[in-house]
Amino acid sequence: MPAFPEAAKDAVGDEVLRANLRHATHTIRDKRARAVAELADWELLRAAGKAVKDQTLRHLDRYLLQLEESVTAAGGVVHWAADAEEANRIVTGLVRATGEREVVKVKSMATQEIGLNEALEAAGIAAYETDLAELIVQLGRDRPSHILVPAIHRNRAEIRDIFEAEMGSWGRAAPAGLGDDPRELAEAARLHLREKFLRAKVAVSGANFMVAETGTMVVFESEGNGRMCLTLPDTLISVVGIEKVVPTFRDLEIFLQTLPRSSTAERMNPYTTMWTGTTDGDGPSAFHLVLLDNGRTDTLADEVGRQALRCIRCSACLNVCPVYERAGGHAYGSVYPGPIGAILSPQLRGTGSEIDASLPYASTLCGACYEVCPVAIDIPEVLVHLRERVVQGGPVTREGIRVRIRPARGHAAERAAMRAARHLLDHPCALRAGERLLARARRLRPRRLPGPGRAWTDSRELPELPAEPFRDWWARERGGRGSLGDTEGRGDRGDTGDRGDVGDRGDRRDRGGRT
Amino acid sequence: MSSRDRILGRIRRATATAAPAPAVPRDYLPVHGARTPAQTAALLAANLAEYRAKVHRTDEDGLAPLLARLLSERGARSVLVPAGLPPHWLPAADPTRVHDRADSTPYELDAVDSVVTGCALAIAETGTIVLDGGPGQGRRRITLIPDHHICVVRVPDQVVDSVPRALPLLDPTRPLTWISGPSATSDIELDRVEGVHGPRTLEVVLLGAQ
Numbered sequence: 001m002p003a004f005p006e007a008a009k010d011a012v013g014d015e016v017l018r019a020n021l022r023h024a025t026h027t028i029r030d031k032r033a034r035a036v037a038e039l040a041d042w043e044l045l046r047a048a049g050k051a052v053k054d055q056t057l058r059h060l061d062r063y064l065l066q067l068e069e070s071v072t073a074a075g076g077v078v079h080w081a082a083d084a085e086e087a088n089r090i091v092t093g094l095v096r097a098t099g100e101r102e103v104v105k106v107k108s109m110a111t112q113e114i115g116l117n118e119a120l121e122a123a124g125i126a127a128y129e130t131d132l133a134e135l136i137v138q139l140g141r142d143r144p145s146h147i148l149v150p151a152i153h154r155n156r157a158e159i160r161d162i163f164e165a166e167m168g169s170w171g172r173a174a175p176a177g178l179g180d181d182p183r184e185l186a187e188a189a190r191l192h193l194r195e196k197f198l199r200a201k202v203a204v205s206g207a208n209f210m211v212a213e214t215g216t217m218v219v220f221e222s223e224g225n226g227r228m229c230l231t232l233p234d235t236l237i238s239v240v241g242i243e244k245v246v247p248t249f250r251d252l253e254i255f256l257q258t259l260p261r262s263s264t265a266e267r268m269n270p271y272t273t274m275w276t277g278t279t280d281g282d283g284p285s286a287f288h289l290v291l292l293d294n295g296r297t298d299t300l301a302d303e304v305g306r307q308a309l310r311c312i313r314c315s316a317c318l319n320v321c322p323v324y325e326r327a328g329g330h331a332y333g334s335v336y337p338g339p340i341g342a343i344l345s346p347q348l349r350g351t352g353s354e355i356d357a358s359l360p361y362a363s364t365l366c367g368a369c370y371e372v373c374p375v376a377i378d379i380p381e382v383l384v385h386l387r388e389r390v391v392q393g394g395p396v397t398r399e400g401i402r403v404r405i406r407p408a409r410g411h412a413a414e415r416a417a418m419r420a421a422r423h424l425l426d427h428p429c430a431l432r433a434g435e436r437l438l439a440r441a442r443r444l445r446p447r448r449l450p451g452p453g454r455a456w457t458d459s460r461e462l463p464e465l466p467a468e469p470f471r472d473w474w475a476r477e478r479g480g481r482g483s484l485g486d487t488e489g490r491g492d493r494g495d496t497g498d499r500g501d502v503g504d505r506g507d508r509r510d511r512g513g514r515t
Numbered sequence: 516m517s518s519r520d521r522i523l524g525r526i527r528r529a530t531a532t533a534a535p536a537p538a539v540p541r542d543y544l545p546v547h548g549a550r551t552p553a554q555t556a557a558l559l560a561a562n563l564a565e566y567r568a569k570v571h572r573t574d575e576d577g578l579a580p581l582l583a584r585l586l587s588e589r590g591a592r593s594v595l596v597p598a599g600l601p602p603h604w605l606p607a608a609d610p611t612r613v614h615d616r617a618d619s620t621p622y623e624l625d626a627v628d629s630v631v632t633g634c635a636l637a638i639a640e641t642g643t644i645v646l647d648g649g650p651g652q653g654r655r656r657i658t659l660i661p662d663h664h665i666c667v668v669r670v671p672d673q674v675v676d677s678v679p680r681a682l683p684l685l686d687p688t689r690p691l692t693w694i695s696g697p698s699a700t701s702d703i704e705l706d707r708v709e710g711v712h713g714p715r716t717l718e719v720v721l722l723g724a725q
Binding site for chain 1: 521536566620643654678679681682688693694695696699706711
């Protein structure tokens with residue numbers, strides 16, 4: 001996967017895609033604002049949701065053990081998976097043990113994150129996605145581009161074509177003469193998937209929440225495909241990130257109010273299913289819970305970055321993000337796109353790859369994502385923190401081990417510029433001489449920088465150079481009174497390395513305060 | 516070392532130096548607004564209707580005729596009946612009764628036209644009915660596979676104002692299904708379409724003094 005700017009290039013130039021994205025994100029963000037405005041205590045719910053998640057993360061070991069005990073007592077079996085490979089191995093083994101060769105799936109970010117469908121396919125097991133948008137993605141051999149509406153990048157005509165061309169090879173073919181009305185398309189999906197639901201013996205799901213106190217699992221959905229998967233098969237396997245636990249059943253009262261309004265902009269999503277272990281005669285007779293780490297404990301080890309684990313996957317941050325709106329979800333190169341993906345993916349996977357090193361830069365730091373986040377994740381704060389890590393390297397935790405990473409490649413020019421700046425600011429005479437030289441050469445100022453600075457000037461004007469350095473002007477105009485001497489120049493020096501970051505944060509706060 | 520121990524060890528190292536997390540502030544509202552029971556029932560009806568459920572109101576005497584009429588208008592030839600549904604709700608033999616049984620197959624349920632159930636409670640502010648498998652509600656799947664679901668809510672005693680009022684009344688060890696309007700999707704250009712996999716028609720009968 002190339003770095004974000006390259007990955008986004010095609011999307012930004014694709015007018016159909018941009019129109020699809022713009023229509024969808026603007027529709028949902030306007031609806032969401034209305035749904036949120038209905039609750040006078042929104043900010044209090046937001047603070048409570050944040051606190052519940054922080055409480056959980058602080059004592060995650062204790063809550064996971066409590067959860068394991070509750071689920072086991074209720075008739076479920078708990079498995080622990082340190083990474084994607086282990087989780088896939090566990091699930092594949094569980095499916096094999098049933099003797100079945102196919103599973104139905106309710107949309108799950110965690111199983112997408114670990115590439116479960118591919119692992120099952122390699123083991124000769126067919127996995128059918130049953131969420132309408134996931135079905136569109138699967139049939140189109142595509143990748144999801146949004147957390148909530150994975151096929152947001154497709155319009156109705158494209159979906160019709162995919163259904164017509166592909167449904168037949170996966171099961172029941174699309175009805176003859178299928179039109180592109182959403183109602184007709186949903187009906188085609190209903191018919192195509194119903195035969196799979198009715199015969200399915202094994203289902204795989206994720207979960208939105210797990211309650212430590214009671215062992216209750218919770219899935220929010222709209223279509224009923226979730227209920228089909230969670231109640232019809234004999235065996236249910238849920239793969240859930242360890243951060244999805246909440247301490248008490250009562251805690252759900254917060255998220256049942258904030259999640260639907262933030263994600264689908266509804267007072268409540270059409271269906272929510274809660275189950276605790278197994279129930280005689282109602283639903284699956286075997287329930288397996290696979291608790292997934294896969295980089296989450298490493299994220300937890302980062303004091304600034306761990307707040308990303310509060311995420312409840314509502315996708316509100318995607319819908320308000322000016323970068324997501326233009327670049328689309330695929331450019332983020334992971335199952336988690338948009339602002340949350342820009343901070344989650346580089347933490348779950350590390351910043352070693354080009355795409356992960358570039359994700360903290362896939363943002364304007366405008367702060368809109370923080371404003372809408374129902375658990376108040378300060379995404380810009382984490383972005384800046386991760387930028388620093390990419391540029392300067394430093395201590396991180398990978399697979400539970402504290403290591404020191406080196407600065408990412410590609411930032412050599414930036415670091416060289418910083419070193420040069422530090423040298424100049426350490427040597428006031430050199431700085432003064434340089435400023436005078438620049439002022440004299442101002443007619444020669446290029447419109448675009450050469451070399452590594454070129455990318456910067458691709459989209460920006462170089463600032464005008466003043467006719468005279470400020471120091472000279474000060475000395476001339478106010479020379480007698482006070483002086484802007486070398487001492488003050490030195491006084492600023494210590495901050496220069498961080499100034500860009502601090503300035504960004506300050507700007508954001510100011511803008512946030514005015515809106 | 517097992518993965519369980521490995522993960523727990525990583526968590527403990529990661530949080531060893533973390534400051535204690537502050538207590539969860541519970542100062543959010545238990546209810547949004549002050550309403551009489553009648554106003555609460557009206558809000559439930561309005562919110563259900565906004566998400567395209569069909570809402571009816573009747574009293575004890577009117578219930579059986581109303582249910583018979585709704586099933587007949589639908590053209591239902593068979594109706595699923597959970598154990599514990601009050602017998603006087605559906606007195607006539609037509610349409611054919613299909614009883615909720617543990618050993619019935621999904622294909623058998625798919626052949627049934629309608630289902631009639633009660634509920635555990637309903638939430639006015641969100642337009643939600645909650646089923647918990649109690650008497651008159653049946654297994655989770657019977658309200659899922661038939662295309663037409665009629666749910667009877669006793670007003671006012673089964674209606675609560677808000678989500679925070681609902682949770683203490685529910686037993687998490689029972690399987691819970693929260694239903695807000697019929698099955699719907701917004702996956703195609705964010706146009707809301709009712710009915711994908713769950714019942715495409717949800718009718719809610721508010722049962723109480725008129």
